[in-house]
Amino acid sequence: MSALVKKTILESIAKGHLVVSPIISAKQIGASSIDLRLGNVFLMVRARGLSDVDPGRFAHSDETAGDHAFHQARRQKHERFEAPFGQKFLLHPGMLALVPTLEWIKLPADLQGIVTARSSWAREGLSIATASLIHPGYKGIVTLELANLGQIPLVLYPGLRIAQIAFYTLSEPAREEDMGSRFDMAFEPVEGNVAHGDEVFLP
């Protein structure tokens, strides 16, 4: 596994092998990475009576129309907020927000992406460290899990470069049947299923 350098990244894009769209400014392209911009949708955890993270709810419910409690709990857990360009979003200390990148990413079967915070933002306390691996074959926006580890609010604006993605070649292309996930073709952040595959361990 080796990291792609700028020249190889641009060649892959030119061939249509790799898609990062749009790259608005040349400043986004680094020596071995591309900066990603903050998108316009914010999914924030809402602290209230019906909010919790309970794997058991996922394990014993399905997404059928009549499953009121399941759907209500999922919908009430997050507040969805859209900010057009120019509108600020405050990320308070200790707060978690799921946000999309402005860019649409499409990875081939032989590449995977690693997303990290831009160091200038990381120094201000912004963390986007979780779920930083983008699987081969993925297409969609990248969901960033923003957390403010500092002690003062961070003011964020859609369009800012806050993350970066680096690309790594795989020892061989991933198999078709191993690619794809429930987050494929994601247009905005959605919560994951924390029980998936572990149902046997849940009461």
Place this chain on the structure above:
Amino acid sequence: MNSKEFLLQECENVRATLRDVLRHDYSAGSSAEFYNEFCERLAFLEYLLKPTDSDDVSALATFAGELSLLSTIVHHMERSHAGEFPWPFTEYLQSLATPLCKENLAQNEGEPIIRVYAEGGLDSYQINLENDLSQLNIGRRIFTIVFPRTLRHHVLLHAIFGHEIGHAAWTIPKHKADLMDKVLKPLRAAGPLNSTSQATAWLGNDPGAPGPIVDLRNQDPDSTQIDGNKLNSWFQEFMCDLFGLVTFGGSFLAAHQTLLLALDPTGHRWGPYHPPYICRKAVLWRACKHLKWDELPASLHEPGLRADVVAFMNSYSGTTAPGRWEDVFTQDQVAAAVEALRTFLSAAGTSCFNMPDESTLSSLVGMLTNHIPPCGSDLSGAASPVNRGVDFRHILFAGWLVAEKLTTPSGSVKQGLTFDQLNRLCELGLRQQRAIDLYNSTKKGQTS
């Protein structure tokens, strides 16, 4: 408590609600101007109300009506969340409609204040300009855009707003006079809708009418009577359809058919305000022919793209065979109306739709086919990407071309893309294009 005392209290209530609404996130950018305008209106209403005699029931009734209207608008504002409608589309729509709705008002030459909210129902698409608030010293009119809540992400269908722009223009007296004189005049000059008596005979007795029309006549003979009001309303609909086509282009044709046939699958029903869909479709197709949009396939070099455009035309073209019952205007009538409308829009500063060049259209369709949001993104892999400005209406048109390829006659999904996903791709493409436009305009500002 008498009526006057209660109305003064209600002024306070509306003011309190207005402040309460600030808890929510308004649609983009309109919070302060909306708030300030309403504070002024409330203050002026109180100023007029306080010296009013408690027995002046006529004046009090007027004030009650004004307050009720203000509270309705404030309530709608409360529901104006940017997450409930596609704001990039709204911003583009504003750029088309605002120049048209700018007018000289009592205090200043003001652009209207935009408020956007979502409403239930497939037919809830609306653009309204408030009018007749004669008691208030209006600074700026409120301009309302209403989206159907369930179609939040379905930007391809939002091309129907082109029709609603026509209704908004119609509410402005100076525009209405112009539109009646220049756009409607040629349409009213001849044909079966030339007068109420001819129109009634055409709808009620013309032997050339299609079978479904004859069935509807027999079910409700009274509905075939066309009086002056009905005829005027129908002409307004024809004119607004031309507005839609001229402002939004091909995507309007597709959205119009999709939405109207969803509401009336027969396409033959009529009402006091709307003529049968088949007549509207015939007018639109004559307008397309006048604009030479039917010749687009012949001008394309790329076979795949040409096939896409031909498939689109096959789905949305109407008949222009002379003598068909639904073909109520001649080619010359429609051509004159379209040209008058284009001149009118150009004078108002609203840009008309122009067909994209082949390279742009090919690029946008190619992006969608590859499941990439369509925009002016440079995918060449250049070290210094050059992203292009793309007219949002071209993105919608490309979306409809791809929509034609989505399903087989049996309804199964092709291209691995659903109509919902296609709309989401286009919606995201519009957002990305906003970012590109913003960046390019700033860059231009820095270099000039």
